Amino acid sequence: MRLRFTPTSITLSYLIFASAWVLMSDNLLGSLHLSAGHIELLQSAKGLVFVLLSSLLLGVMLHAYNAQHRRIRRTLRGSQQRLKLALEAAEFGHWGWHLGNQEAFFSTRYCHLLGVDELTSNTWIERIHPDDLPAFRRDLRQAADHQNEVQFHSAYRLRHADGQYRWIESFGKLLHDDNNQPERLIGIASDVTQRRNDEHMLRQAAAVFEATQEGVLVTNAALEIVHINPTFSRITGYDAAEVLGKSPTVLKSGRHDAAFYEALWQDLSQKGSWSGEIWNRRKSGEVYPQWQSIRSIHDAHGQLTHYVAVFSDISLLHRSQIERDHLAHFDPLTELPNRLLFSERVQHALTRAKRLQRGGAVLIVNIDHFKLINEGLGHNTGDALLKAVAKRFLDQLESGVTLARLGSDEFGLVLEGSEFDGLAVDLADKLLRSLDTPFALADQTLYINASIGIYEFCETSCLEQVMRNANSALHKAKSNGRQCVAVYSRELTDSAQQRFELAHALRHAIRNNQLVVHYQPLHSLNTGQLIGAEALVRWQHPERGLLAPGVFIPIAEETGLIGEIDAWVLNQASLQLAEWSNAGLELPRMAVNVSSRLLYRPELHTKIAALLESTRLDPARLELEVTESAVMQDPALAQEHLHKLRALGVNLSIDDFGTGYSSLARLKRLPVNKLKLDRSFVQGLPHDKDDQAIARAVIGLGHSLGMQVLAEGIEHLEQAEFLKACGCDSAQGYLFGRPMPAPAFAAQLSNLKREQT
Template sequence: MVKLPRWLRRHPDPSALASLEAPASPSVPTTARVVLPFIAFGVAWILGSDHLLDVLFEDKDLLRQLQSGKGIVFVLLSAWLIHELVRHSQRVSAHQRDVLRNERDRLAQILRVSPTLIYALRPPTAEMGWRIEHIGENVERITGYPAVDWLATPDYLRQHIHPDDLAHFDASQRRLMLDGELQHEYRFRRGDGQWRWIDDHLRVIFDADGAPRHVVGAWLDVTERKQAEIDLREAATRYQELFEINPWPMWVYDLETLRFHSVNNATVAAYGYSRDEFMTMTVADVRPANQYAELMQRIEQIRQRDDPFSISGELQHKRKDGSLFWIELSGHTFLRDGRRLRLVLAKDVSDRHRADEHLRLIGQVFQLSHEGIFITDARGRFVAVNQSFAEITGYGPDEVRGRTPAILKSGRQDAAFYQAMWSRLLRDGRWEGEIWNRRKSGEVFPEWLSISAIRDASGHVERYLGIFTDTSARKAADARIAHLQSHDALTGLPNAVLLADRAQVAFATALRNRSAVAVLHVNIDHFGAINESYGHDVGDTLLKTLAARMLAAVAPEDTVSRRGADDFIVLLAGSHTQELSQRALRLKDVLAKEVALGDQTFHVVASIGIAEYPTDGAELAALLQAAESAVQQAKREGGDRLGFYSRASHEQVRETLALERALRQALGRNELRLHYQGQFDAVSGALVGAEALLRWQHPELGLVSPARFIPIAESSGLIRPIGLWVMNEALRQVAAWRDAGLPVVPVAVNLSLAQFRDPDLRDHVIAALRASGLSATMLELELTESIAMEDSEHTIATVDSLKRLGVQLAIDDFGTGYSSLSYLKRLSVDRLKIDQSFVRGLRYDPDDEAIVRSVIGLARSLGLQTLAEGVETEEQLSFLRDEGCQQIQGYLKARPMPPEAFAQQVLLAASPPIVS
């Protein structure tokens, strides 16, 4: 509580405090001051004089006379003594009155000019409330109201208090009588109408019995101080608001301890830590660990600077998830409570850093690009060309500088072609197309050329940028790729895409001619046994032979398509059902002829399911399902026969549904298993990874093939929980091997399209890694081409977010999809897996060799690794090694094995350990 000033406590208002507290000064000597000296003098005189006379005189008459004289003398001396005592007391009393009057006058002058108003109150009684007994002469100057108004109205003060402060004022007055002293603040309306803040300090004066006699108060106008406090609070509030709503991260930290004092919302959002977490951290915690020495050097420079403001260059900071980003800091040092603090604003310059890096990369791309690049001025004269331009055309930079592209003309295009090209370029600012040019050697070659106009700020063309690719070597590859996009890679038959196109034509023709179309599902019986017994090379050769036979056995307007593995789809156009049945029987007979492959002769039988358009379905999908039901029925009846779609085929549907119900319970019943197949370095043979392969051990059906239950899982939505289980189980197994002291390698798991589209995929990956305790580098996620070819921002963002976690990414079965290769430029993947259908043909199929060679070269140019699947022979391995394929996977090195067998046969054989 604030006390009254010392001078005010020592010198109260004489007109108030003197009359209330101090007794009046006497104008005459007090009784004690007069009587006591007189008694002392009288006793001393009587006793002393009597004793003296008794000693000096013996004559009684003389003694009586002397006694009388002594009495007279005593009276005279007493009168003189009393006179002197009274005079002395009067002089002292007069002096005291003068001193007190001077003090009162001095204090009254001080109070007249003092900003403090002194007043006295009489405590409230049952009959009357608070009454003003005295108020200072400066009341009108301070309050704007004359003293007479204050003295005349008992409740005058309360009448002028701000309504919002009345409750607080009344409560404080009641507390005064309990505490004996009170200091409080309230707003008072002065005579000129202004509201002023008042600091009111009151003290109760008690009498000897402890009863309140008076209340003395000091009343001070503190509006300026109060307003300063309000302004300070508002300034602090505005600062806090600006601090919090600033879109850039801001924080305050201690320059000595480096601990955070406060952070704004943008900091929490940008770094991922909560405010409570920040309060336990230092600025070193948001910097990469390897930059600690640089940070401390920077802090020391800031501590020694005279200028409190500084701006840093581009720095890297670390988010809670471990990701790094580039920032630029500006800071200001200030003092608070004797501590040196620093206010920092962080500007995210990741985009600018990426732009600078992009410019640097563009420069490298210009020089290192395999595409020819040239830049001309507005008149078409060469300004700069890259190395590939010189390699493709034969002209070096010095030879073309200042000349026009006319030196490359081949004469294949006429003037109209160039006129149309320039017209389009000037109109749209871009032209792209194929053009034939001539090298310096005179050789004419095709190129794909793209020309773009580069304009200045005012829109005028100042440069032309040309990028071209020598397409002579690629034209054959384009034809091959176009063929692969619509045809099966192994047999050369139409694939599902081309089949759908031809089915639409066949159905339209049949509808127009009122004829029928048979959809045949051809399945080679017991083909899996041939693969197991003789290997995939023999199986692939057999499939190509059978495909050629079927193609030769049907009419030109019919279509033979390979659906996959040993399944074929045949479209037969005919006039009626009987004719279609006869043609299907002939096709079956053709397949049944012996096939001689080397020293082996094979007798092949096939089951054929037949569905008829439009009787069994109006869409290809429905007909395919019907034909599949029919062929499954034929196989259940023993195979080697025709099966026509009927109601009985719905049994297969029910079987599928039963399998789906069992699959839903497989996870809970612990029926799913993982087998592991090793991945090896193609040169050293060292174990470098393992792929986790899903198996289902059904209690009644035994080991269910993934080809049977994976499609059911995908169609039923079970693929997500199953895929999540696979990822967690594979990482758990690797962690168990590691804990057992085995040398472990990264494990690869497949991601389905449904898993990839799961918005929580990244969180699932993080949770699986944390549960296993493994680093992200121990996990590889394999994406199918169907995922990769979804060239969307979601796909790219998802791949980038996974890549930032540190996991490895691969494209599985590369080259088998019906897609463009452009997605590879935008996806941050690490490895391409060459499909085994291409690997099987190595050393005897030039087309397969060309495809594999192209994939390896493509991966090398993009900085990606390659892994070949299905490697079964030394010849295949030799080809892959010679072409630069880094890794292999297949029966040649290791089959898929249960975890126990994999640990015994593969991991223990890996020496030294790949990862400890």
């Protein structure tokens, strides 16, 4: 057993020994009855012996005390070393803060937490985040107010040497002085930035887990459900109490076979994840589609611990996909297959034809003049008519025939198999006859016709060829006057190729100034005098020579080039008229055709105004001819544009009158000066009674509306005499002069000028 020596115990031991020595030695001397001299001598010896013995006793006790102190220091140093190693192993720094003088101590390890070599209380405070400074001061004040020992805990953001803020968490204790007043705080600290970030991410993940619109299912390695989120319950109808601890097979729909699940588990085992569409069953029993992703979770040792499945209900997506597929393949108005599905059906028919060595046919039906119905009666009436036509066509068809709506007013039919051989024309005639009965739509009774093109394909045909040739046949039917059937022949392809080549060459001609303007004289039927000229475009083809308008104008109208050509002719004719005027060759009027493409351009009147100003022409000498059909494309807009043109002072005339479908109510509101009787009503004069009646009617109508009437296409004197007798004002045609180049027409003007002088 080791004795523990302290200053108090050493002092008490010395006091007891000294007192015992004095009392015992004095009693012993008194009992010897010695003389005074001997007693004095013994007293001195006794004192020396006391000093010797007390010195020995004191030395022994001090030696024992020092040995004990050395043992304590060794133990303390060991404890300190172990504490230091423990703090370093735990990456703790230690610190102290004196509450009185606000001095602080920070260990080297603490300084390393912030990337610095040393810290003081002031430099430490400078590094604390401004938002955390009030909390630090509050914590310090509360610690100073406690009289008893308290535990201290805080976490502040401190600026690291790299400029970033780190979360430093401290644990400490409040120490008191001898008067039990709070004196200092001591403790340890560590960098918990990563832990804080991890906790923040975990809180975010938990929030996402709870709030996500996808259902989440977690199982352990034994495939027992251990966790679900609220969306799982919303989608499946099962709450947590009904599924926790159970297998996910409670959700199986029975729709997938064993091979499906085998492939799923194979992906999970080999790749660690699987995703795809899967059908499951709700609590209500409803089977529905999910898009599901499953991932396997392993611990740090690579052992499988959990499976996490995330899924979304794609029922609406499935329904939308079905609707989109329907919209992609069917016409929403008539519910017939659309062009895409029709092409697929034709391709299917071609595949069968190739396999079975037999053909079929494709018919394309176009409603004649449907645009006029849309514009005249409105799109609602047009839509109702299309639905009625579709129903009537369906009533004429046998099973196995596909009817589709290919476009606005176009339908397609495909017949396949030997049972339809040679029946395509019969079916086309049947469809046309079905249109003979008028359509009763609300308060309208409509009579319509159609044009049909047919291509009979064989086992070697391809889809592009079939559709191209059927359209060529349709174009031929329209060229033949509409309301008829045309069957494709090789000549139609050649014609289509020629049209394509001509359209390409026409674009080149416009860019390379191959177009020229010829001028046809206009004469008064009453006086026979020249009253003007009509500007007519010609194409000076480098290989085919001079081409008449009938060769290329239809191509220009199909390709949309007609507006550009008309604008060029208008500009050339106006410049030519100004040039002749400057040369003293006066021409009373220049007539120029304006197509619908040019008429409906909003900038037309401003461009004509600029042209008149630049050429300094009298607007009354310029006459713009607009066809009846062009005006009826959009009567209201045409009327607006014609009034703007008339306000410029130019004259306006209706060309090809009698061939369109104009309304007299519209006609009387148009600011038109002249009607042009179409050549188709002049050719039969004076013998054809119908032409006679039409000519008289047009002349009478024009005069009654305050307009002049010009007849075109006059080739014989008897035609001119008949029209003159009917009161027709003016005429043009080969009888009076053919269209001629500008120099030839200028020569004619010069001759007239000399004759007049």
